[in-house]
Amino acid sequence: MLAKLWNLLRTRRLDREMDAELRHHLESLEAEHRARGLTPEDARLAARRDFGAVSRTREDHREQRGLPPLETLARDVRLSLRSMRRAPVVTLAVLATLAIGIGANTAIFSVVNAVLIRPLPYPEADRLISISLASPVMQIADLDSAPYVYLTQRDQSRTLEGVGLWFLQAVNVTGREQPERVMALRATADILPVLGVEPLLGRYFTPTDDEPGRRPTAVLMHGYWQRQFGGDRAVVGRTVTVDGAPHDIIGVMPPRFRFLDQDVDLIAPAQLDPARVFAGGFGAPSLARLKPGVTIEQAAADLARLLPVAADAFPVMPGFTREMLDGGEWQPLLLPLKQDVVGDAGNTLWVVMGTLGLVLLVACANVANLILVRTEGRQRELAVRAALGASWGRIARGLLTESIVLGVAGGVLGVAVAYAGLRVLLTLGASSLPRMDEIAIDGSVLLFALAVSVLSALLFGTLPVLRYARPRLAATLRSESRGSSGSREHLRARGALVILQVALALALLVSAGLMIRTFGELAGVDPGFTRPDEVQTLRVTIPASSQPDAELAARRQQAIADAMAALPGVESAAYASALPLQPGVTQMDLLVMEGGRMQAEGELPQNRAFHLVSPEFFATMGTSLVAGRDFTSADLYERRAVALISEDLATREWGSPAEALGRHLRGGSNQQPWREVVGVVSNVHNQGVHEPAGRTVYLPALTEFTMGQPPGVARSVSYVIRSDRAGTPGFLADVQRAVWAVDPELPLADVRTMGDYYGDSLARTSLTLVLLAVAGSMALLLGVIGIYGVVSYAVSQRTREVGIRLALGAERREIGGMFLRQALALTAVGVVVGLAGAIGLARWMSVLLFGVSPLDPVTYVAVSVTLVAAAALASYLPSRRAMRLQPTVALRDD
């Protein structure tokens, strides 16, 4: 058997050998005839005559080899199509079921393939890693690397082929028609060589360009080049003004290049100044390429060796000591770059993929059921064919061909469904999944669809083959199928399918139910601000080139807020260095608290979020003041050493918000002034509603010293404007005029409402919820159809028996009850099996849950009750038909 299969794979070679052999024979015959004096032409004909039909020999030879002649296959397919046409309703039902099942799986596979399976779009991407650090003693799980670490690795690493440092910087591009806010990637000269990417036009930075003090250069990203420069190839050599400084354009990146998962418009050299690099200044992302054959563990060990070397090579950050740095016990945290980009998206995707796989199983069970019914009806046809000489193997092949034709046709429709489904999925998940732009239905996705189709076909096609394609000829021809032992057995097979369907549907509905509960829990979390849809936000940056003086910059920021507040329909306006739920802009610093519990217990200072906020920020956001007072403009302009803290932080450190007032705190550097806590505000979920509310420190928007470095003003701030007109085009035009009335050079960025940020933070959960709910409802529907089908079938099979019982005086109610009881017994078994499955599934998806146990009794009970009720309804309808049978009709019916 295996040899035959193997032969199938090398058909072409075997054909060539066979032909050579046959040719040898024919030519030898010909030679013999010529030797007997025939003309060459006659000899050739005589040879043919002796040999017989060559094509026939070849066919026979091939068949013997194991390849069914193409002709037979074509006939099987033709027969299948004909028999499908004869039963259009069943065929349509089967095709629709398969199209949905295969389509859903294909769509989600195309996402999984793009996000999780395909390597990042760089050459030999498996050697790319991201470099971070962790400090268990300071409870810092993952902190971006640092310039001092990068410089040391660049010069002394034994395991890395190259390493690069980068950070993102929102910049103002001016000197064109309108000022524009764009995202710049500040990168060292080695970033693109490490990634293995070349510019499309011009060149990338040389190490010389990357030296501090050099005239800055810029490489444009393809999209930005197209958008702003119309794809003009002469752009190389021109200049572009970035944050007031002219940059020479030296190159353009190719269209397919994307920097990790970041939306970047242009790349400029980081121009790190080694003279201003300090040991301990963390927070710069860094990526590297391993030397061939080096493992990630070896690279980590190498970096562990270099960390003390690096600390020796650079002066410690002003205000810190070497002891403080060493006390952090920093460890290397190296991850494959792909994992760093993809993050935890895999959790969601694998769960969804798994559940959709289960839906396909349910669909296959349903299709198997339908096909069983149809084959049952064709039992006599098959028996006659067998009697007329078709071998049972031949019949089995015919049945299986039918299933595969159905499966592949369903798969083709499924790909169409996947195209449509993918569009919906991308709309739903656009903001919650990485690498979305790489998702497409490509060759490997189509291959997957084909494999799934054929596999499903084998799955649902095997059952009828096992059941019918075997010698039971005499029995079948003799008896009517009705009431025979064959149909009992048959009913048992269908019962098993029903149990499977109910079990799978239950497991899927439980997982959907748990997601609904999770969503409810998340929606119930008080994010720390109110009515987010009424808060308009936007980001404005005043570069030092435009206003070098910190206080004047702060006054200009305040003037903009005042102009906004004066707009019609605006309650209040304010600004801050970072907004709750806004990704990627939170600044962290070590926090030292006077007389705080942590210090009392000898713990090291913890890394905390520091936000700079203007007066009225909390009033505008709807974050309530728990104790003390808000900042005033005097706090800003007199640069008073004051701070607000979050309620949680106050309670943890000093016992209560009231106790915290008048206490003092400062940032990690001992050069920072002690600040008096003048107020406590309620907790805000800055990192997302599923994360615990951050313990946050708020400083005045203008202050002497922040994050260890002057000048004390946040150059880039987000405005918040509370107005019921938020988000409307007219309002945005008003806001833009208000900003430009103060400074016409300022572009607006990230124009969104607080509600958008809030929605984004729930996006992953709602995507999972929708997908699981769709999967669960599909499984429920299919399961209910399955139960309905089995009971209807049982009723039709036992019409005569019911007739006799009724004639003998059985109660109609009792008859109906009999069918109902049988169906519910099957359902009960399915529910029990399903509960076990659901527990397994729920544990697997527990990372996606929030505020609800994987064993949440409410969900399990509600789903079980729903399912039993649906099953009862589905079996009641056909049972009623049995109750209403007229004995005379039932007995006559043959």
Added chain:
Amino acid sequence: MSKEVLQGTLDLMVLRTLESMGPQHGFGLAKRILQISEGILDLNQGTLYPALLRLEQRGWIRSKWGTSDHNRKAKFYELTARGRRQIAQETESWTHTVSLMDRFLRTPAPEDR
């Protein structure tokens, strides 16, 4: 008399021919079989090849490429040990069948009596 080859007899003929002649290519085999049958057998020579493949799949013969008398590449077949055993077995069962059929054919029909 029918000149068709009885199912199964061709296999035995091939095996026996290989036993007596040693390794042989398809053309040689066909020639030899026709020669021995002295015109009684009307063999479409092409039917030989599926039979050869079948015997090979059963492990009774094996094949390899070699050079023929006329210095041309040809596939040669030779008997395996299992093939030899098979000849003995088939010969016995064939003799058995022949003697059985013989008895039936020699018993006079009732109307002849």
